[in-house]
Amino acid sequence: MxxxxxxxxxxxxxxxxxxxxxxxxxxxxxxxxxxxxxxxxxxxxxxxxxxxxxxxxxxxxxxxxxxxxxxxxxxxxxxxxxxxxxxxxxxxxxxxxxxxxxxxxxxxxxxxxxxxxxxxxxxxxxxxxxxxxxxxxxxxxxxYNPASQRQLLADLHEHRPMTRRDEARALLNSLSEREREAVLLAAEGLTNQEIAERMFTSERTAKAHLSAASDKLCMSRVQIAQLVGRADLPSPLEY
The missing domain is CATH 3.40.50.2300 (Response regulator)
Structure with a gap:
């Protein structure tokens, strides 16, 4: 690379x-x-x-x-x-x-x-x-934009079926590192201000990361939280 x-x-x-x-x-x-x-x-x-x-x-x-x-x-x-x-x-x-x-x-x-x-x-x-x-x-x-993400998952399903957990992880991994961090914190129930504090950034920037993730995944904040739950992520040292 x-x-x-x-x-x-x-x-x-x-x-x-x-x-x-x-x-x-x-x-x-x-x-x-x-x-x-x-x-x-x-x-x-x-x-x-x-x-x-x-x-x-x-x-x-x-x-x-x-x-x-x-x-x-x-x-x-x-x-x-x-x-x-x-x-x-x-x-x-x-x-x-x-x-x-x-x-x-x-x-x-x-x-x-x-x-x-x-x-x-x-x-x-x-x-x-x-x-x-x-x-x-x-x-x-x-x-990979949302359309290509969906097509990729459909192709993989046809040839190598994925579990719902693997699907969720693949979608989360399509986000940038900061978008993914914001999404995981939001799934814990943190407010935008709390997310900003944990990420050492402004509330406006935290909201921008969440908005970008929502656009990429074509999901609402609630749907993204459900996606994180399905991903059943292990600890950072294991994943």
Whole structure:
């Protein structure tokens, strides 16, 4: 796994080294649009170093350019994007790979995860959301939106049935570390102020973490508390 800690600190605005991205799509208009979005809206945090029209071309360029992240379309000539993802992840200096798609057909999410993709980016997402997903991947956070999470669980159910406990744990693990911490504290019945005190942050920030978790899981606070209960989490030393 590429270690971004020595290359760029995306949370520190004083650091000027941008995340380098390669966009892969057989539609030149999509490549152009994504390049404009990333270069114009990221305020220097992200820069597109190349675009490719096929998976094979993307792999060859990655050998030379060593991008931090590759946005990979699925259906393309010369092998699909998931096959290209596996080849990219097999390089000596592998990039993070996010699948660039507008759909999540059956089996796609599971195949993408098995190939080494770290999440999905929708072609219809808002620019800031796309940028946040790229940054999140570089920080080691899986970038699966609610739709892809649900598809992944459905695919896993079909081939490797999961227990309700495992389902709950998988959903909780899809959250960022701070979102997950806030959710677990909320499930204990703590108020927002108490959660903020335990997390050594402001009440506003604690509420933002809970709101983000609710949006990602498509669940209310009560439903999330029930999810935590189903997860039956062991102590931190055991889990």
């Amino acid at each position: 590429r270690d971004m800690s020595s290359a760029v600190s995306v949370s520190d605005p004083a650091v000027s080294t941008p995340i380098t991205v390669s966009v892969v799509d057989d539609d030149p208009m999509i490549c152009q649009a994504m390049s404009l979005i990333l270069n114009d809206y990221s305020q220097g945090r992200v820069v597109v170093v190349s675009t490719s029209g096929s998976g094979a071309e993307a792999v060859e360029k990655a050998r030379i350019e060593h991008p931090d992240v590759v946005l990979m379309d699925i259906a393309m000539p010369n092998g699909d994007g998931i096959e290209a993802t596996a080849r990219l992840r097999g390089l000596s200096d592998p990039p993070h790979v996010l699948i660039l798609t507008s759909l999540s057909p059956k089996g796609t999410v599971e195949r993408a995860a098995e190939a080494g993709a770290e999440g999905f980016v929708s072609k219809t997402d808002a620019p800031e959301e796309i940028i946040d997903r790229i940054i999140g991947a570089c920080e080691g956070r899986p970038q």
